Amino acid sequence: MSRYPLLPLLAAGAIALSACGAKSAGKSDAAFDAKVHAYLIAHPEVVQEALTALQAKQDAADAAVAKLAINKQRAAIEHDARDFVANPNGKITVTEFYDYRCPHCINAAPAVLELIQKNPDVRFVFKEFPIFGKESDLAAQGAVAVKRAGGDYLAVYRELMATKALDDAAVYKILAAHGVTAAELEKADNKAAIAAQIADIRHLAIGLGIQGTPAFIIGDTMVPGEMMDDVKTAIAAERKKAG
DSSP states (O other): OOOOOHHHHHHHHHHHHHHHHHHHHTOOHHHHHHHHHHHHHHOHHHHHHHHHHHHHHHHHHHHHHHHHHHHHTHHHHHOOTTSOEESTTOSEEEEEEEOTTOHHHHHHHHHHHHHHHHOTTEEEEEEEOOOSOHHHHHHHHHHHHHHHTTOOHHHHHHHHHHOSSOOHHHHHHHHHHTTOOHHHHHOHHHHHHHHHHHHHHHHHHHHTTOOSSOEEEETTEEEESSOHHHHHHHHHHHHHHHO
8 A cells, every 4th residue: 555644644633732732721832832742752652653553544545445446347457358367267366567667566577477377276367557668668568469469478478577678679579589570569450459458457557546566456455566475365365255
């Protein structure tokens, strides 16, 4: 979940408390403020407790909003026939939104591939969500083109994620090795269909409140970032629900 600057909120609350207390006690604002300040200095753990409680409340609110959005868009998240799906017969669905030039996506990629290999009951949906510029756009378009051509999508995913300097030349080299040339990618009907698919994914991600990559959705749970332990925990929870 996102993290908000909670300290200013806490400070605002202290100011409001100060004003209220000064009025009710008939004392000057300055005197009451001094007491509040002195107490917080003497008991800094109170500030931390307040921050923790406020963050927990915000996280719960974020999770509730995400759950509503996920349930509303379940079909688009899990069952868009245009997406590549690993372990298509799996009973538990994980969906990842990612960018091939995102450092966190790159870090998570080996764990994603291992998860797919070792857990045949996990149906894994890949959502191309390029947000890091034109090289990311080209890589996403190329990966979709490979899938449309019936090529080895997982191999392309692996190679694109593993390429440190992912410029246009590197992308085209990987695509060519999997049967997709630059000319094929630029064909009008192919280009239009790929653009529409990526635009739909971007619209879906925005509607779900996804603010960065990677983002994983498992059941009603959204896991932001390369938190693979959290992804595994959510998978375990879905297995438990399924009995």
